[in-house]
Amino acid sequence: MSLAFSYYMPTRILFGVGRLKELAAVPLPGRKALVVIGAAGAMRENGYLDRVAEYLRRNGAESVVYDKILSNPVSEHVDEGAALARENGCDFIVGLGGGSTIDSAKSIAVMAKNPGEYWDYIVGGSGGGKVPVNGALPIVAVPTTAGTGTEADPWTVITKSATREKIGWGTDATFPVLSLVDPELMLSVPQEVTAGTGMDAFFHAVEAYLATVSQPASDHLALEAIGLIARYLPLAVRDGSNLEARTKLAWASTGAGICESLSCCISHHSLEHAVSAYYPRISHGAGLTMLSVSYFSWLAERHPERFPDMAAAMGEDLYALEEERDKAFGFIIALKKLIRNIGLHEEKLSAYGVKREDLRAIAENSFYTMGSLYKLTPVPMTVDEVTAILERAYS
Numbered sequence: 001m002s003l004a005f006s007y008y009m010p011t012r013i014l015f016g017v018g019r020l021k022e023l024a025a026v027p028l029p030g031r032k033a034l035v036v037i038g039a040a041g042a043m044r045e046n047g048y049l050d051r052v053a054e055y056l057r058r059n060g061a062e063s064v065v066y067d068k069i070l071s072n073p074v075s076e077h078v079d080e081g082a083a084l085a086r087e088n089g090c091d092f093i094v095g096l097g098g099g100s101t102i103d104s105a106k107s108i109a110v111m112a113k114n115p116g117e118y119w120d121y122i123v124g125g126s127g128g129g130k131v132p133v134n135g136a137l138p139i140v141a142v143p144t145t146a147g148t149g150t151e152a153d154p155w156t157v158i159t160k161s162a163t164r165e166k167i168g169w170g171t172d173a174t175f176p177v178l179s180l181v182d183p184e185l186m187l188s189v190p191q192e193v194t195a196g197t198g199m200d201a202f203f204h205a206v207e208a209y210l211a212t213v214s215q216p217a218s219d220h221l222a223l224e225a226i227g228l229i230a231r232y233l234p235l236a237v238r239d240g241s242n243l244e245a246r247t248k249l250a251w252a253s254t255g256a257g258i259c260e261s262l263s264c265c266i267s268h269h270s271l272e273h274a275v276s277a278y279y280p281r282i283s284h285g286a287g288l289t290m291l292s293v294s295y296f297s298w299l300a301e302r303h304p305e306r307f308p309d310m311a312a313a314m315g316e317d318l319y320a321l322e323e324e325r326d327k328a329f330g331f332i333i334a335l336k337k338l339i340r341n342i343g344l345h346e347e348k349l350s351a352y353g354v355k356r357e358d359l360r361a362i363a364e365n366s367f368y369t370m371g372s373l374y375k376l377t378p379v380p381m382t383v384d385e386v387t388a389i390l391e392r393a394y395s
């Protein structure tokens with residue numbers, strides 16, 4: 001078998017407990033930051049915004065705050081945040097919070113330097129597919145959840161509400177130049193968010209391992225992240241103050257983010273984006289989890305090759321199994337255990353108010369908006385098959 005791959009991972013990552021304070025001393029990419037935070041208020045309540053502003057000040061940088069980002073972030077806020085950055089002469093963008101705020105920071109960084117509207121540049125769905133020739137302002141990421149891995153990849157996922165399109169997009173310019181991953185900031189994450197974001201990181205690793213563009217470095221990191229999350233996510237959900245578990249999960253999330261840079265997610269993510277574009281109340285991690293048993297059972301049946309490695313990484317004992325199919329389904333058994341151990345076992349699409357008559361439209365939407373990931377999925381899929389996967393996840 002021949003081996004060929006591309007490796008590009010340009011982000012400086014400062015990882016470790018207590019390292020946020022290094023923002024006061026590390027070389028910054030500019031003198032005036034737009035700090036992007038969520039609308040829910042946690043960054044103010046936890047004192048994280050004050051700390052970041054103070055560290056930036058000590059490091060010689062002013063800051064302006066944009067605080068409207070929703071948990072499923074929308075393109076209107078990208079355009080508004082970019083206008084604020086331009087009006088204030090900001091020369092770099094800081095994303096502080098969960099994946100939605102850091103993703104928005106990336107998109108704002110692009111629109112602060114390029115004309116038109118954000119959706120003009122999106123590839124997929126009704127996006128204009130234009131190239132942002134001016135690049136982006138430098139991006140600094142400070143994640144406060146262990147989930148998206150956006151601190152270590154170029155991807156940003158934004159929704160255009162009017163047309164129900166939730167599309168991931170990115171360029172080399174949307175890799176953060178600097179990410180401070182401080183597990184101490186994650187101690188305050190509530191139980192349900194810990195579970196959902198942890199499962200998001202888990203599926204980034206799983207999908208990167210299964211994608212047709214996987215490579216040796218992403219394979220190593222994916223199995224590492226899968227094993228760490230299977231072991232430590234239930235501990236962090238049970239006891240959010242467990243700093244060891246928070247630290248392992250922060251590394252798993254960042255490692256899985258690197259996987260998203262070196263390999264890629266597959267159509268499980270296309271499908272979830274369509275679900276939460278229709279039902280924005282469903283968080284990304286919860287949506288992925290609800291779809292996962294149905295989706296990966298379908299895939300393991302048709303393409304069992306890489307599933308046993310993941311089952312073994314999760315601690316499943318495959319020793320007595322002889323059939324390849326049984327070994328592959330060891331992963332499904334381990335997945336169900338993990339979901340049960342973090343308290344999400346009864347989640348079904350129907351419980352979130354999803355209408356059965358929308359399932360086919362959701363399947364079609366996933367091809368329209370995020371069809372590119374179907375091309376990286378190891379088995380071709382049709383709209384009928386995807387609708388059937390949704391049906392099985394429904395009730």
Ligand SMILES: [Zn+2]
Nearest residue numbers: 148200204284
């Ligand atoms: Zn994700």
